[in-house]
Amino acid sequence: MAEVRIENLRKSFGAVEVLKDIDLTVEDGSFVVLVGPSGCGKSTLLRSIAGLEPVSGGTITIGGRKVNDLPPAQREIAMVFQSYALYPHMDVAANMGFGLRFARTPKAEIEARVAEAARILQLEPLLKRRPRELSGGQRQRVAIGRAIVRKPQVFLFDEPLSNLDAALRINTRVEIAKLHKLLAATIVYVTHDQVEAMTLADKIVVMNQGRIEQQGKPLDLYYRPANLFVAGFIGSPAMNFIAGQVTQGGIDLGPDGAVTLAGLTAAAVGSRVTLGIRPEHVRIADGEGGLRLSATVELVERLGEAGYVHLRLPSGTVAVAEIRGETSLRTGDRTSLALDPTHLHLFGPDGRRMV
Amino acid sequence: MPQGTFLRLLVFFLGPALLVYSVFSIYPLLATILNSLYSHQRDGSYLWNGLGNFQTLLFDPTWSVPFWNALKNNFIFFLIHMCVQNPVGLLLAALLSLPRLRFRATYRTLIFMPTMLSVVVIGFAWQLILSPLWGIAKMFLQTFGLGFLFAPWLGLESSALITVSLISVWQFVGIPMILIYTALLAIPDELVDAATVDGLNQFQAFVWVKLPLIWPTIGLVSILTFVNNFNAFDLVYAMKGALAGPNFATDIMGTLFYRTFFGNQLQLGDPSMGSAVATMMLLIILIGVMAYLFLVQRRIQRYSF
Amino acid sequence: MRRHASAIAVHAILGLYTLLALFPIVLVVMNSFKAKRAIFNTPLRPPLPMNFDPVGYTKVFGDSSLPLYYLNSITVTVGTIFLTLLFGAMAAWALTEYKFRWNTLLALYLSVGIMVPIRLGSVAIIQLVAELNLINTLTALVLVYTAQNLPLAIFILSEFIAQIPRDLREAARCDGLSEYNIFFHIILPLIRPAMATVAVFTMIPVWNDLWFPLLLAPAGGKQTITLGVQQFLGQYITDWNAVLAALSTAIVPVLLLYVIFSRQLIRGLTSGAVK
Ligand SMILES: Nc1ncnc2c1ncn2[C@@H]1O[C@H](COP(=O)(O)OP(=O)(O)OP(=O)(O)O)[C@@H](O)[C@H]1O
Ligand SMILES: [Mg+2]
Numbered sequence: 001m002a003e004v005r006i007e008n009l010r011k012s013f014g015a016v017e018v019l020k021d022i023d024l025t026v027e028d029g030s031f032v033v034l035v036g037p038s039g040c041g042k043s044t045l046l047r048s049i050a051g052l053e054p055v056s057g058g059t060i061t062i063g064g065r066k067v068n069d070l071p072p073a074q075r076e077i078a079m080v081f082q083s084y085a086l087y088p089h090m091d092v093a094a095n096m097g098f099g100l101r102f103a104r105t106p107k108a109e110i111e112a113r114v115a116e117a118a119r120i121l122q123l124e125p126l127l128k129r130r131p132r133e134l135s136g137g138q139r140q141r142v143a144i145g146r147a148i149v150r151k152p153q154v155f156l157f158d159e160p161l162s163n164l165d166a167a168l169r170i171n172t173r174v175e176i177a178k179l180h181k182l183l184a185a186t187i188v189y190v191t192h193d194q195v196e197a198m199t200l201a202d203k204i205v206v207m208n209q210g211r212i213e214q215q216g217k218p219l220d221l222y223y224r225p226a227n228l229f230v231a232g233f234i235g236s237p238a239m240n241f242i243a244g245q246v247t248q249g250g251i252d253l254g255p256d257g258a259v260t261l262a263g264l265t266a267a268a269v270g271s272r273v274t275l276g277i278r279p280e281h282v283r284i285a286d287g288e289g290g291l292r293l294s295a296t297v298e299l300v301e302r303l304g305e306a307g308y309v310h311l312r313l314p315s316g317t318v319a320v321a322e323i324r325g326e327t328s329l330r331t332g333d334r335t336s337l338a339l340d341p342t343h344l345h346l347f348g349p350d351g352r353r354m355v
Numbered sequence: 356m357p358q359g360t361f362l363r364l365l366v367f368f369l370g371p372a373l374l375v376y377s378v379f380s381i382y383p384l385l386a387t388i389l390n391s392l393y394s395h396q397r398d399g400s401y402l403w404n405g406l407g408n409f410q411t412l413l414f415d416p417t418w419s420v421p422f423w424n425a426l427k428n429n430f431i432f433f434l435i436h437m438c439v440q441n442p443v444g445l446l447l448a449a450l451l452s453l454p455r456l457r458f459r460a461t462y463r464t465l466i467f468m469p470t471m472l473s474v475v476v477i478g479f480a481w482q483l484i485l486s487p488l489w490g491i492a493k494m495f496l497q498t499f500g501l502g503f504l505f506a507p508w509l510g511l512e513s514s515a516l517i518t519v520s521l522i523s524v525w526q527f528v529g530i531p532m533i534l535i536y537t538a539l540l541a542i543p544d545e546l547v548d549a550a551t552v553d554g555l556n557q558f559q560a561f562v563w564v565k566l567p568l569i570w571p572t573i574g575l576v577s578i579l580t581f582v583n584n585f586n587a588f589d590l591v592y593a594m595k596g597a598l599a600g601p602n603f604a605t606d607i608m609g610t611l612f613y614r615t616f617f618g619n620q621l622q623l624g625d626p627s628m629g630s631a632v633a634t635m636m637l638l639i640i641l642i643g644v645m646a647y648l649f650l651v652q653r654r655i656q657r658y659s660f
Numbered sequence: 661m662r663r664h665a666s667a668i669a670v671h672a673i674l675g676l677y678t679l680l681a682l683f684p685i686v687l688v689v690m691n692s693f694k695a696k697r698a699i700f701n702t703p704l705r706p707p708l709p710m711n712f713d714p715v716g717y718t719k720v721f722g723d724s725s726l727p728l729y730y731l732n733s734i735t736v737t738v739g740t741i742f743l744t745l746l747f748g749a750m751a752a753w754a755l756t757e758y759k760f761r762w763n764t765l766l767a768l769y770l771s772v773g774i775m776v777p778i779r780l781g782s783v784a785i786i787q788l789v790a791e792l793n794l795i796n797t798l799t800a801l802v803l804v805y806t807a808q809n810l811p812l813a814i815f816i817l818s819e820f821i822a823q824i825p826r827d828l829r830e831a832a833r834c835d836g837l838s839e840y841n842i843f844f845h846i847i848l849p850l851i852r853p854a855m856a857t858v859a860v861f862t863m864i865p866v867w868n869d870l871w872f873p874l875l876l877a878p879a880g881g882k883q884t885i886t887l888g889v890q891q892f893l894g895q896y897i898t899d900w901n902a903v904l905a906a907l908s909t910a911i912v913p914v915l916l917l918y919v920i921f922s923r924q925l926i927r928g929l930t931s932g933a934v935k
Pocket of ligand 2: 158
């Protein structure tokens with residue numbers, strides 16, 4: 001396995017710059033997940049690593065070897081595509097061995113590797129079937145099998161689970177995690193799914209408009225988002241944001257009230273900030289207190305044991321609070337919120353995290 | 356819905372189409388087949404003749420010699436289309452569908468242009484270009500030092516049919532090109548990407564991944580070519596007239612049919628024999644289509660992406 | 661570097677083929693504006709003031725029937741497209757929407773017309789047209805072409821109609837629209853793109869056809885432009901100015917239309933309909 005090192009990577013389609021100065025290291029054997037809104041350049045980054053898109057600048061190194069000018073087949077990567085991209089006219093075994101055939105691998109070796117991959121992925125009974133005779137989950141496994149037989153240094157996945165139904169997604173997600181352990185593989189993985197990202201990743205890379213907003217361990221991103229974008233993107237339901245202004249010893253939230261907060265520098269006084277807090281750190285609590293805001297209940301969503309209450313603050317801002325167990329709240333009730341002071345996030349006027 | 360209302364609906368919606376189609380397409384085809392079983396008398400009446408007309412057409416030398424000649428020519432005409440038009444169409448489509456090709460739309464539009472024009476116009480334009488009188492073709496060859504190759508190709512018995520066929524190929528190459536191009540576009544990009552990751556270059560990806568996936572379209576193109584070729588008439592008529600000269604060297608089924616039915620300087624028109632020729636054409640086309648449907652199409656796997 | 665070289669090779673092949681495709685057309689149009697001497701001596705030179713001579717066009721338009729032939733062609737083509745689309749859409753609607761006993765059989769009956777060229781029935785068509793007293797009329801051409809184009813039109817339109825969500829028709833029925841109103845006010849507007857495709861498929865062969873004009877309307881000022889040009893060429897065969905001008909008058913309008921509509925046309929050809 002190998003490390004992938006990306007330095008100052010740029011990519012333009014004509015006049016449009018899609019990747020801007022990307023720096024990223026994927027450690028040997030680690031699982032890196034790329035997330036970000038649609039169109040932010042995740043697939044383009046992945047395809048640049050694969051060599052399917054020529055880059056406009058910067059370098060890509062795989063296992064210490066600069067691969068910028070190498071064709072995909074010589075980069076020792078394997079890619080699993082969103083639509084699986086299985087060759088419809090070949091059976092499962094031929095699909096998996098196709099690349100090896102073109103690498104002039106001896107027949108016996110091809111068969112051995114295909115058999116090995118089929119064993120790992122439990123595809124043995126399906127080897128003679130054509131892709132259209134397979135279910136979605138089986139196709140998915142064949143696509144992964146095709147990657148495995150290449151014995152690549154790096155696996156690249158582009159939203160591999162997005163065409164599967166919910167139950168199968170969870171299963172396959174677990175399979176991929178096991179596979180990662182089993183093969184000790186270096187993996188770069190693109191997804192839209194928060195849960196996939198949080199559960200699979202050693203490192204999450206959040207992208208936005210062709211830039212990396214933040215990279216780090218899943219929980220680091222969750223608990224210490226570097227900026228407003230990451231704070232809003234990671235976590236579901238999304239973090240609540242309330243606009244305010246720094247005062248001596250706290251933050252003035254305008255019509256919504258004020259909160260006391262220690263550790264603010266005097267220099268910050270007067271600057272416009274955004275207060276962020278995740279729904280699970282908001283409690284519904286009547287009464288008064290330091291970190292309390294009054295609100296009106298707009299909607300109560302019950303998902304079983306847990307649930308969400310959507311609330312409207314006096315300024316019109318909507319906030320969501322997580323609740324557990326029974327509740328007597330009804331739409332239109334007036335109540336107040338208690339914010340957990342240890343989990344408050346504060347973002348400066350430039351959107352960056354403060355203290 | 357009450358039965359009567361439903362019937363009235365069906366008659367309203369289906370009636371016009373079925374009427375026009377039955378009267379001007381199906382009835383004439385059936386009547387032609389029936390006609391071919393009668394013989395046309397000098398006085399304009401018709402006599403039952405069974406398969407007599409076909410016997411005459413196939414075995415009486417005055418009829419069979421032109422018939423077999425036209426049939427043979429038509430096969431050559433078809434083979435040239437299969438061997439030149441369709442491969443060239445495939446090549447052009449393959450190039451046009453390459454990723455990141457610049458001026459794609461321009462090439463496509465311009466190459467398809469001749470297909471839009473009337474065969475009469477095309478035929479005549481080529482006749483002028485190849486004519487020794489104007490000498491364009493000769494001049495052209497001379498610039499490459501190949502002037503000695505020039506001959507009045509259209510006028511020579513040995514080369515007229517090939518020349519006419521190639522002109523037809525030149526005009527209609529746009530059709531296989533567009534059909535195959537469409538089929539190639541329908542192949543998902545990811546499949547070609549997968550082939551690239553598997554180590555295939557553009558050419559190999561075409562041969563090993565794309566080509567197997569477009570066999571159904573190539574089959575369709577072939578059968579379309581067959582039906583159109585055995586039904587062709589306009590180009591030969593426009594370039595060489597109904598007599599399909601020189602010495603019937605360019606005579607194909609369509610021109611034979613026209614001559615037989617309408618007559619010409621050499622013979623009187625004969626509706627019954629004309630019908631017999633048309634019925635033979637119908638038979639040939641049906642045999643071709645059936646052979647395709649039952650022998651070829653069944654073996655071609657269709658893929659949806 | 662290799663990427664560069666192969667790109668050049670691709671453009672070389674496509675460029676050469678494009679030249680081959682255009683050369684005869686450009687040659688004819690170019691020389692049609694030149695004096696006879698220039699046509700023969702310097703055929704590859706574009707028309708310049710020094711060798712310009714519109715004598716061919718004078719002759720072509722002096723033969724005052726050509727504008728009439730254009731009008732005939734337009735009438736026949738438009739008439740055919742109109743009838744094909746109207747009858748075709750109606751039949752396609754009935755075949756996809758209403759389930760009745762002969763449904764499949766009718767579809768099979770129609771598919772005969774896709775496989776078998778209607779030309780083969782010409783003998784009987786002439787006799788029929790003669791009996792209906794329609795020889796040398798445009799009506800005969802329109803009817804025959806409509807019959808020829810209906811089957812494919814019905815198939816393409818059926819596929820399209822089948823894709824219209826059921827709910828839409830059910831909703832209309834719940835609103836109390838009659839079947840006729842559903843068809844004319846809901847279905848027809850929805851299948852416009854498919855109708856454009858069918859129109860393109862219909863238009864080109866009809867405009868360019870030589871066979872049926874030759875058989876059914878060869879005289880009496882009812883010739884189409886294709887036949888008219890063919891007859892004109894036959895008459896003036898040795899007059900190169902006239903011949904080239906006649907060819908150009910036949911080429912240029914079609915090409916102009918083509919260039920204007922080529923996007924729609926190729927889109928039509930490349931839409932699912934032809935697969
Ligand atoms: N071949 C191309 N030509 C021009 N622009 C392109 C091309 N491919 C992608 N783009 C543009 O580059 C940007 C990034 O695309 P990319 O496919 O990488 O997004 P993504 O993050 O994978 O989005 P999604 O989550 O929707 O898959 C988009 O704005 C897209 O429009
Ligand atoms: Mg993507």
